[in-house]
Amino acid sequence: MNKKIVIKTLEKIALLLELQGENPFKVSAFRKAANALELDERSLNEIEDITKLKGIGKGTAAVIHDLIETGQSSQLKELEDAVPKGLIPLLKLPGLGGKKLAKLYSELGVDSAESLKAACEAHQVQKLSGFGAKTEEKIMKELEHFGERSERLPIWYLQQIVAEVNELLNRIPEIQKFSVAGSFRRVSEMSKDIDFIVATEQPSEVKDQLLKQLVIKEVVAAGDTKVSVVLDAEDPVSVDFRLVALHEYATALHHFTGSKDHNVRMRQLAKEQGKKISEYGVEQPDGSIHTFESEEEFFAHFDLPFIPPTVRESGKELERLDELEELVSLDQIVADLHMHTTWSDGAHTVKEMGEALIQRGYTHGVITDHSQYLKVANGLTPERLQKQRIEIYEFNEAHPEFRLFAGTEMDILPNGTLDFENEVLKELDFVIASIHSSFSQPQETIMERLHTAAQNPYVHMIAHPTGRIIGQREGYNPDMPQLIKWAAEFGKILELNASPYRLDLCIEHLMMAMEWNVPIAINTDAHAIEQLDVMEIGTKYAQKAWLKKELIVNTWSLDKFETFIKKNK
DNA sequence: GCCGTTTTCGGCCCGACTGTTTTCAGTCG
Numbered sequence: 138m139n140k141k142i143v144i145k146t147l148e149k150i151a152l153l154l155e156l157q158g159e160n161p162f163k164v165s166a167f168r169k170a171a172n173a174l175e176l177d178e179r180s181l182n183e184i185e186d187i188t189k190l191k192g193i194g195k196g197t198a199a200v201i202h203d204l205i206e207t208g209q210s211s212q213l214k215e216l217e218d219a220v221p222k223g224l225i226p227l228l229k230l231p232g233l234g235g236k237k238l239a240k241l242y243s244e245l246g247v248d249s250a251e252s253l254k255a256a257c258e259a260h261q262v263q264k265l266s267g268f269g270a271k272t273e274e275k276i277m278k279e280l281e282h283f284g285e286r287s288e289r290l291p292i293w294y295l296q297q298i299v300a301e302v303n304e305l306l307n308r309i310p311e312i313q314k315f316s317v318a319g320s321f322r323r324v325s326e327m328s329k330d331i332d333f334i335v336a337t338e339q340p341s342e343v344k345d346q347l348l349k350q351l352v353i354k355e356v357v358a359a360g361d362t363k364v365s366v367v368l369d370a371e372d373p374v375s376v377d378f379r380l381v382a383l384h385e386y387a388t389a390l391h392h393f394t395g396s397k398d399h400n401v402r403m404r405q406l407a408k409e410q411g412k413k414i415s416e417y418g419v420e421q422p423d424g425s426i427h428t429f430e431s432e433e434e435f436f437a438h439f440d441l442p443f444i445p446p447t448v449r450e451s452g453k454e455l456e457r458l459d460e461l462e463e464l465v466s467l468d469q470i471v472a473d474l475h476m477h478t479t480w481s482d483g484a485h486t487v488k489e490m491g492e493a494l495i496q497r498g499y500t501h502g503v504i505t506d507h508s509q510y511l512k513v514a515n516g517l518t519p520e521r522l523q524k525q526r527i528e529i530y531e532f533n534e535a536h537p538e539f540r541l542f543a544g545t546e547m548d549i550l551p552n553g554t555l556d557f558e559n560e561v562l563k564e565l566d567f568v569i570a571s572i573h574s575s576f577s578q579p580q581e582t583i584m585e586r587l588h589t590a591a592q593n594p595y596v597h598m599i600a601h602p603t604g605r606i607i608g609q610r611e612g613y614n615p616d617m618p619q620l621i622k623w624a625a626e627f628g629k630i631l632e633l634n635a636s637p638y639r640l641d642l643c644i645e646h647l648m649m650a651m652e653w654n655v656p657i658a659i660n661t662d663a664h665a666i667e668q669l670d671v672m673e674i675g676t677k678y679a680q681k682a683w684l685k686k687e688l689i690v691n692t693w694s695l696d697k698f699e700t701f702i703k704k705n706k
Numbered sequence: 707g708c709c710g711t712t713t714t715c716g717g718c719c720c721g722a723c724t725g726t727t728t729t730c731a732g733t734c735g
Contacts, residue, residue, distance in 0.1 A: 154707095159707095160707080161718095161732095162707070162708085162717085162718055163707045163708090165718080166707035166708055166718090169707090170707085170708085191708090192707095192708070193708085194707065194708045194709075195707085195708085196707050197708085231733090232724085232725095232733070232734095233732095233733085234732060234733050234734085235733095236731080237732070266726090266727095267725090267726070267727095268726080269725060269726055269727090271724085271725060272724090272725070272726085275725095512719095513721070513722095513735075515719095574722080
């Protein structure tokens with residue numbers, strides 16, 4: 138039995154229980170069980186007693202055994218019979234959870250977006266207890282955009298899918314080389330599908346393996362050059378696999394990485410030289426087909442430097458070749474200025490995070506746990522902050538080759554004040570100010586809050602300045618041109634939060650910040666060591682905005698950084 | 707449903723927010 142299927146089954150049961158309005162703790166028990174399995178590195182066969190795993194008890198173990206023995210879960214089947222399929226996507230409507238949907242279903246027979254809409258239009262919904270006219274109105278409004286929602290999927294969601302597929306492709310011995318392509322490779326915020334280029338001499342064997350090992354909802358095409366499927370994930374994802382010969386790999390990768398406009402521009406350029414580009418190679422004036430070992434060689438064939446996928450967008454990049462060298466790349470990053478530890482809501486200790494930074498070859502970093510206001514995140518009081526500082530300085534004594542700074546991610550409170558007094562802030566090496574609450578205040582109020590932070594002499598940086606979550610929420614809608622001007626005026630850093638959930642600032646605002654010479658810090662906001670990896674996404678995203686590396690604070694040397702953070706003291 | 711124990715039942719993160727209510731349930735992060 139495939140462990141993935143077990144995990145998915147437990148998660149599906151949780152979802153359906155939720156829709157029945159079940160006890161939320163029971164629902165989360167199934168999710169926890171799924172999570173426990175996911176976190177355990179062993180395969181199902183290697184786990185002797187599954188109930189020994191924290192989070193798996195009698196009930197969930199029974200589901201798992203049922204699944205292993207019979208190949209299916211009777212509990213899931215029962216639930217699927219009891220809960221209409223059309224209700225599942227409705228859980229995504231903001232304001233509708235399991236209980237409300239359960240009520241809509243049992244009282245009004247709502248079982249799909251269509252029937253929900255009809256019930257709203259007939260003003261049936263507002264008659265239910267717990268519902269009112271406002272709720273009904275809100276549901277109707279949300280339903281308008283409902284269909285469009287899943288057409289494009291956010292990078293943070295696709296990232297997990299890509300990681301899983303990568304792992305699978307790695308395990309197929311007939312595959313010589315592979316890479317993700319398409320807009321995901323270009324680090325787009327949203328993509329409608331995922332493309333993979335696979336080099337192999339045995340396409341039909343690879344095809345069979347793919348069809349066998351992927352968790353597939355629908356097979357769209359299954360030939361020897363292209364396998365196209367819809368994966369059965371939480372949000373179904375279209376994935377195309379292009380199977381090519383090794384010598385075609387570079388041109389295929391380039392072709393399917395796009396963008397369309399970039400390819401058009403490249404083909405124009407080729408035509409001027411009497412050549413023709415296709416996914417299979419470059420046709421020379423004499424009709425012969427030229428192929429390449431790598432994309433670098435491909436570009437060199439046209440006397441071009443390597444153009445990173447991230448900037449292959451409008452075609453205009455071919456006129457900005459001299460700027461390519463100024464773009465930031467991961468190996469120039471020497472610091473991470475925003476991360477959490479077990480002192481607040483992080484998973485690893487100060488020591489563990491610090492050592493992880495050293496291992497990445499960084500020269501310095503800042504520990505920035507949450508401040509006292511954020512009680513759910515176990516935010517630090519001034520007293521705990523002081524204790525933490527001792528731990529940080531002890532770390533520095535033990536690691537003279539590296540420098541860890543003591544910082545905070547301090548909340549900008551809803552009432553416009555800061556979570557710490559200046560007395561507290563001035564003891565810290567680095568101060569981040571962030572908004573985590575009352576997103577729906579009017580812009581004017583939000584800007585007053587941000588202004589307080591921007592003009593405070595002890596604040597160094599504003600983190601995730603808009604508060605957006607890609608594809609999920611807009612954030613608190615600050616007046617960004619104004620905030621950027623303040624940052625320039627008061628000498629503050631603005632963050633490019635590298636988490637794929639955020640990528641905040643966005644490209645447009647990064648470009649604006651660059652015009653104003655505002656320094657940008659690309660930070661992971663890591664809550665665990667593994668999340669330090671998102672620095673790669675962050676630097677690639679910075680490339681998309683053509684951000685010049687001298688403006689990027691974490692390419693600065695330790696000396697330069699230290700001079701900058703001390704200048705206000 | 708799981709866990710842990712002051713060992714078989716109460717807590718599970720918990721507080722803000724919203725839209726209902728008229729003291730609170732459901733949702734959300």
